[in-house]
Amino acid sequence: MLIQKYFVTRQKLVDDALEEYFVLSSRNTSKFDKAVRYSLLSEGKRLRPILLFAVYEMLKGRKNIKSLNKIMPVACALEMVHTASLVHDDLPSLDNAKYRRGKLTSHEKYDPATAILVGDALLTKAFEVLTEMEDKKKAVQCIDILAKAISTRGMIGGQTVDLLSADKNVRINVLKYIHLKKTGALLQAATDMACALCDVEENQMITLGNYALNLGLSYQIIDDILDDVGALDILGKESEDSKNHKTTYATLLGIEGAKKTAEKLLSDAHKMIKNIDNSDVLVEFINRIKERLP
Amino acid sequence: MLIQKYFVTRQKLVDDALEEYFVLSSRNTSKFDKAVRYSLLSEGKRLRPILLFAVYEMLKGRKNIKSLNKIMPVACALEMVHTASLVHDDLPSLDNAKYRRGKLTSHEKYDPATAILVGDALLTKAFEVLTEMEDKKKAVQCIDILAKAISTRGMIGGQTVDLLSADKNVRINVLKYIHLKKTGALLQAATDMACALCDVEENQMITLGNYALNLGLSYQIIDDILDDVGALDILGKESEDSKNHKTTYATLLGIEGAKKTAEKLLSDAHKMIKNIDNSDVLVEFINRIKERLP
Numbered sequence: 001m002l003i004q005k006y007f008v009t010r011q012k013l014v015d016d017a018l019e020e021y022f023v024l025s026s027r028n029t030s031k032f033d034k035a036v037r038y039s040l041l042s043e044g045k046r047l048r049p050i051l052l053f054a055v056y057e058m059l060k061g062r063k064n065i066k067s068l069n070k071i072m073p074v075a076c077a078l079e080m081v082h083t084a085s086l087v088h089d090d091l092p093s094l095d096n097a098k099y100r101r102g103k104l105t106s107h108e109k110y111d112p113a114t115a116i117l118v119g120d121a122l123l124t125k126a127f128e129v130l131t132e133m134e135d136k137k138k139a140v141q142c143i144d145i146l147a148k149a150i151s152t153r154g155m156i157g158g159q160t161v162d163l164l165s166a167d168k169n170v171r172i173n174v175l176k177y178i179h180l181k182k183t184g185a186l187l188q189a190a191t192d193m194a195c196a197l198c199d200v201e202e203n204q205m206i207t208l209g210n211y212a213l214n215l216g217l218s219y220q221i222i223d224d225i226l227d228d229v230g231a232l233d234i235l236g237k238e239s240e241d242s243k244n245h246k247t248t249y250a251t252l253l254g255i256e257g258a259k260k261t262a263e264k265l266l267s268d269a270h271k272m273i274k275n276i277d278n279s280d281v282l283v284e285f286i287n288r289i290k291e292r293l294p
Numbered sequence: 295m296l297i298q299k300y301f302v303t304r305q306k307l308v309d310d311a312l313e314e315y316f317v318l319s320s321r322n323t324s325k326f327d328k329a330v331r332y333s334l335l336s337e338g339k340r341l342r343p344i345l346l347f348a349v350y351e352m353l354k355g356r357k358n359i360k361s362l363n364k365i366m367p368v369a370c371a372l373e374m375v376h377t378a379s380l381v382h383d384d385l386p387s388l389d390n391a392k393y394r395r396g397k398l399t400s401h402e403k404y405d406p407a408t409a410i411l412v413g414d415a416l417l418t419k420a421f422e423v424l425t426e427m428e429d430k431k432k433a434v435q436c437i438d439i440l441a442k443a444i445s446t447r448g449m450i451g452g453q454t455v456d457l458l459s460a461d462k463n464v465r466i467n468v469l470k471y472i473h474l475k476k477t478g479a480l481l482q483a484a485t486d487m488a489c490a491l492c493d494v495e496e497n498q499m500i501t502l503g504n505y506a507l508n509l510g511l512s513y514q515i516i517d518d519i520l521d522d523v524g525a526l527d528i529l530g531k532e533s534e535d536s537k538n539h540k541t542t543y544a545t546l547l548g549i550e551g552a553k554k555t556a557e558k559l560l561s562d563a564h565k566m567i568k569n570i571d572n573s574d575v576l577v578e579f580i581n582r583i584k585e586r587l588p
Contacts, residue, residue: 150474
């Protein structure tokens, strides 16, 4: 299969499954459910679910695409948590972002109160759908991995340090911490959950987790660069950071320095996985991030 | 044991367990962790955990208090979710409450961004602690019950209808829906989880769930009455509803009518449980709510 097709087919699979969780029926036309759908079913790239599939199929072997239905709750949970974090992070009290994924943010389209509850509903739904998994032991493992990735030691931890750093000159290791936690933690949860589902040994789980962290960090550094050059068309959102005079990798290292850092992270990520059989999709993740470099 | 002592000892048990989940150490003194502790470890009555214990001990028999440690994650999860919902509901975009449990709300003490993340962190932590339960099947059952109680069909559903009803004259059945979902759903989750942990038959689970819903609804109606008479000392918070000219049971039925409705709900709740052995603590819940009537 062409690698392009891998991404397209898996993305469609996730889109359809997410849609099913929040079907609007003649009985259900509430404004709130529309608001949940507005954020969740928008033009997301579904990178976290696809990363989960990629690692799972690399370890188990690529079978009929229907075999992925077994782990669909995990894929959907990842996307729900990711969307919840975007909706809350975009709020006026936090990043105050007007656009996301090329359209108005939840609180701009609706209102902040609705956006707060949309985030809460998606965060909760993620855990609910994980309970649907047949193997209850694995369900609990995944819930534990996901909850820790969101926690104060993960995504929320990154967000709180980001908050405390607003309007301050932060050092590069603080910036790195913020990116690793805000973006890396959930990508790592995707590879960790895939490994847990396949019962792989701890060493390999750690390697794939580090690969995911490198993806997340390089992605954010490139976002910093794109913010700096004001590439709204690629970002699908406003250049918040430069607007807010926030410290970024680009302001600290310059565009060229930031580029080199991102390239190094991606080349390290490549070294981590190149000797694993069937890692072609994982290589493609690296290539796709590299392509965003201006 | 005196019934008074039952509440005091169980409350202390929960307070200590919650404290352990969020210990501040010499290494951990972050502003954010202090903010989480500020809301969670404040003067809560721990009614949901105690209701869980009461049903559990009624069904299993009251043994050494240490036997409750086995279900402590469930008790703490209930309190974390309850606190998360208070922190988010109090936000400026929602109820805009300045006081809660007799002190400043999270966003007043800190700021709205911190309060949003405190709520997210507590919501997530609730699911994480449930994974600690030894019996993984029961853990999944509890996670499912809890997630559904929070969801758009539960607490969040009540909150969204409440939002949509602001500045409107709502009918009594809408008000009833809001209270049943916003307050009743999590109390029902407490009795449902206790029943799931004890493997009781569905009939009894439904009866105890209805008892919990009646507790929740009557509690809220009495809150409405206290709001109306402006009893800050009993509520520990401002009289938000009357300040906002919100429709309440008191404005719809008058103080006397609202009182009668609450009393009827509590007397029905009593009928539901009076023939169950060792239901003395459940009776006491009814008495304590009745005592709040002015």
